[in-house]
């Protein structure tokens with residue numbers, strides 16, 4: 001585990017961190033600009049020294065105020081990827097990668113060939129940084145950080161300087177590295193779309209404090225976090241697998257623990273793991289099974305919690321069986337339908353709300369590979385397929 005329990009006053013920022021993170025997979029640090037995310041990972045890297053507390057990564061104590069332990073930056077075995085690639089302009093791509101390898105410490109577990117393959121760098125090795133696109137430069141920077149054989153990879157908004165197409169190009173590489181190399185990644189971002197695609201664990205940072213920490217889908221599903229995530233973007237995250245495609249209608253059916261979802265066609269084989277983010281504002285509720293509506297995704301459940309917001313809206317959390325789905329509806333509709341905790345309802349999600357741009361489908365980095373994808377049982381009472 002990674003134990004981060006420390007504080008530091010930085011100008012007006014009172015950084016107070018208290019979280020335990022898993023020692024594998026991607027832990028995202030999410031929060032608004034100025035929340036303290038960079039300061040937090042800089043303390044882990046040894047660039048910022050805490051005033052008190054403790055930082056431990058696995059068995060290694062990086063910082064412990066009480067015992068006076070404060071490992072120098074070089075001794076921490078950290079890989080760091082910044083917003084800008086910071087490559088050496090006079091070195092080729094291969095030269096930049098070799099620089100990482102030369103500075104490696106400890107056992108070499110990350111090999112040159114696997115880094116080149118996973119990050120798609122083979123055809124770039126002889127090129128100079130000025131000759132690369134922004135996305136390619138970031139892939140080289142990630143490769144260089146990995147070849148240092150880090151015990152922890154820190155990534156501070158690594159896509160922030162890229163335009164949308166370059167972001168889309170680099171994201172699958174980051175997903176893949178988290179799956180292929182068994183090292184923890186701390187990933188700083190203020191983009192919920194990126195976080196949803198990449199993270200296993202989510203930490204919300206607000207005004208210098210770590211205000212929520214837990215499994216991504218759990219933290220995303222809690223209405224109290226909506227103001228921190230952004231009211232427009234807040235919603236639920238469902239881990240699914242591809243069931244089948246309908247080529248005539250260009251649709252794909254996904255399966256998850258509580259039923260199925262039909263979405264615009266996605267180019268993945270049946271069995272492939274996929275993560276779907278469903279915004280609360282895209283979910284409607286009905287008291288009986290809607291028969292004559294165009295919406296194809298209809299899932300039964302029970303109201304679990306109703307959280308009225310200031311203004312016209314209420315957040316309704318619906319228990320689908322083993323997962324929850326959040327709906328944002330008006331308080332007026334809530335009253336008109338007489339919704340209470342326990343009320344049976346049908347949730348409805350338009351397929352067109354689940355396109356890859358607005359939602360972000362993703363191969364899940366840490367789930368089973370397509371060949372091993374679990375054959376999820378159907379919940380009794382769940383519809384045989386999205387109808």
Ligand SMILES: Nc1ncnc2c1ncn2[C@@H]1O[C@H](COP(=O)(O)OP(=O)(O)OP(=O)(O)O)[C@@H](O)[C@H]1O
Nearest residue numbers: 010011012013032033034035036037038039040190
């Ligand atoms: N050494 C310092 N002295 C004074 N103030 C500092 C120092 N370091 C950081 N701060 C302040 O702390 C606040 C948080 O900065 P930080 O970069 O950690 O936030 P962030 O969440 O990463 O934001 P962004 O996404 O914009 O990078 C900022 O207001 C910054 O000015």
